Amino acid sequence: MKLYYFYVAPNPTKVRLYLAEKHAGGAEIPVTPVFVDLSKGEQQSPEHTARNRFQTLPVLELDDGTYLTESLAAMEYLEELYPEPALLGTSALERAGIRELERIADGRVLVAMARFVHATKSPLGLPPSPEIAASARSLLDKGLAFFDGLMSDDRLFVAGARPTIADCTLAAALNFGRFGGVETDPALVHLVRWEAAYRERSAVQSVLGVG
Ligand SMILES: N[C@@H](CCC(=O)N[C@@H](CS)C(=O)NCC(=O)O)C(=O)O
Known part of the structure; x- marks a missing residue:
């Protein structure tokens, strides 16, 4: 398999x-990374459009x-092929809860963060838009406050005691924010604590420490 990606971009x-x-947990998933340079518009090439x-x-x-x-969809597909270590829970209810948190992290933090960054300091060169920035910031602040409250019980990971796809999505979003000059409000102490601890993980550093 191949994974087409770009550094920092939150979805890849x-x-x-x-x-x-998965790799840190012992799963050997044969995926070769292939760099596509968004800053040069390579995502619009005929090869990538295909x-x-x-x-x-x-x-x-x-x-x-197949693409x-x-x-x-990519994470769920790989999880079905390589169920250990489980990053999507093991029971129906646990999986539903993790999917729910991942969707909240995506829709209310990652997408909002991406809109905000692209409306203020777009790495793709999009024009600034104060209106989009204001509405994205409002959505983002609500999403961040949700996760801060969720983690006020001092849990280690977004969904509890073990890392899941929800951590991957939330960390990718905050990392993109940091790249775009968005610092997490220090008043969100639980979120800040979670992110600092999560970024210490060697698996995480192997991804976020590059680029
Ligand atoms: N819903 C898609 C979103 C994919 C997406 O928007 N990717 C961004 C990078 S984070 C991208 O490729 N942007 C390039 C562009 O829009 O030209 C997913 O979850 O994979």
């Missing part, structure tokens, strides 16, 4: 974090030539 980063966590008509990253190319073009 969440899949790379997922793969690093992989993904929406011209985005990540893309997971399977050995039979998976949504980060969550």
Whole structure:
């Protein structure tokens, strides 16, 4: 398999974090990373458009030539093939809860963060938009406050005692924010504590420490 990715970009980063966590837990998933330079517009090339008509990253190319073009679909596919260590829970209820947290991290933090960064200091050169920035910031602040409250019980990871895909998505989002000049409000002490501890993990550093 191949994973088409770009450093920092949050959607490929969440899949790379997922793969690093699986690898650290002993899963040998044969995925070759392939760099696509978003800063040069390579996602719009005919080669990449043939992989993904929406011209985005990540893309997971399977050995039979199938392309998976949504980060969550890619992680769920790999989880079904390589269930250990479980990053998506083991019981139906646990899986539902983890999926719910991942979707909240994606919709209310990652997407909001991406909109905010692209409306203020776009690494892709998009024009600034104070209106988009204001609405994205409002959504983002609510999402961040949610996770701060969730983690006020001093849990180690977003969904409890073990890392899951929800950590991958939330960490990828905050990492992109840091890259775009968005620091997490220090008043969100539980979120700040979780992120600092999560970024200390060697699996995480192997992804976030590069680029
Ligand atoms: N829903 C998609 C979103 C993919 C996406 O928007 N990727 C961004 C990078 S984080 C991208 O490739 N942007 C390039 C562009 O829009 O030109 C997923 O979860 O994979």
